[in-house]
Amino acid sequence: MNAYKKPEVVHLARIEKKKLYEEIADVISDNIRKGQLKEGERLPSIQSLAAEYGVGQASIREAMNALRVMGLVDIRHGEGTFIKSNQPKAFTAEMAVFKRQDIVELLEVRKIIEVGAVRIAAVKRTPEQLKTIESALESMRLAIEENELGEKSDLDFHMAIAEAANNNLLKKLLSDVSDVMKTAMKETRKIWLYNKAKTIEKLYHEHLEIYEAIADKNPDAAISHMTAHLDEVEDVLVSHLSID
Structure with missing residues (x-):
């Protein structure tokens, strides 16, 4: 033994x-x-x-x-x-309480809210709001350099986009699920670190593409990149968190 x-x-x-x-x-x-x-x-x-x-x-x-x-x-x-x-x-006890359906439903809600939010943000964002999104992205990059997960910066990035949509109700809807989002983001990043086929840098690049579309005021590109990002998150989480 x-x-x-x-x-x-x-x-x-x-x-x-x-x-x-x-x-x-x-x-x-x-x-x-x-x-x-x-x-x-x-x-x-x-x-x-x-x-x-x-x-x-x-x-x-x-x-x-x-x-x-x-x-x-x-x-x-x-x-x-x-x-x-x-x-x-x-990867953590925090996620053990969630069933597969919980994760699927969270991601469905995120797609409904965030794809709409990023479209509006790409049209309505102010220079100051763009700077806030950029700041969260930079914090994400620094977290990578420090070998940290960066889930807080990830959440800040998505919440900053909701803020840039200049729609209080939309922002509140995303805020209501923010705690669960942060936990799911943490798990996604741990899985990315554990699976050598995926990297945190790739995850960062997906966020960078979303930021650039918003900066260019290109709603179609913003929708495309946000959708692709959330599809990737869904693939990672649902395939690894195979909880009945």
Whole structure:
């Protein structure tokens, strides 16, 4: 049997917005991806993990269940919990709560709102609003240089386009789903990093094309690039987050 490698300690003081089980599941999933926990390896008991992390057993059980949903572990009653794969269906516990239909519906809403928003923004945007979009794009580029995911900059970019459409209702509609969007953007970027066939640079280039169409006040090109971008996001997320 492989020797169990103790995972990194969870610093409870850092846990603010996330629930305990999400933080624990994320740490363990990171260790699996890094190869610190190998496929087929058995994890310690619920009681041992609870003592190790300094949390209740209920939090460990929830974390294990989230990892099971992600496809990372196999829970065998009477035997224990075993590492199943280092290629998860979902990369974080945050996304484990979403079903495939949730993701499909989110992307449908994004297409309806954002394709319309980018068309209007390409016509109505002001120089100041264009500068805000450009600033978000630049933050995205800097995030790449710092090996960061850049999901905040990604969300800022799309929200800036909604702002540039100069339609308060449209902006509110996008804002209403912004939290879920940010989580989905984070997952998309992690998948892009994990899959060598795709790169964060490619994702950045898609945003650059959208920006250039808005800068040129070309609504047809803006629609085309935004649609292509969202189609690509849908392909990445739905194919990797194969949650029933």
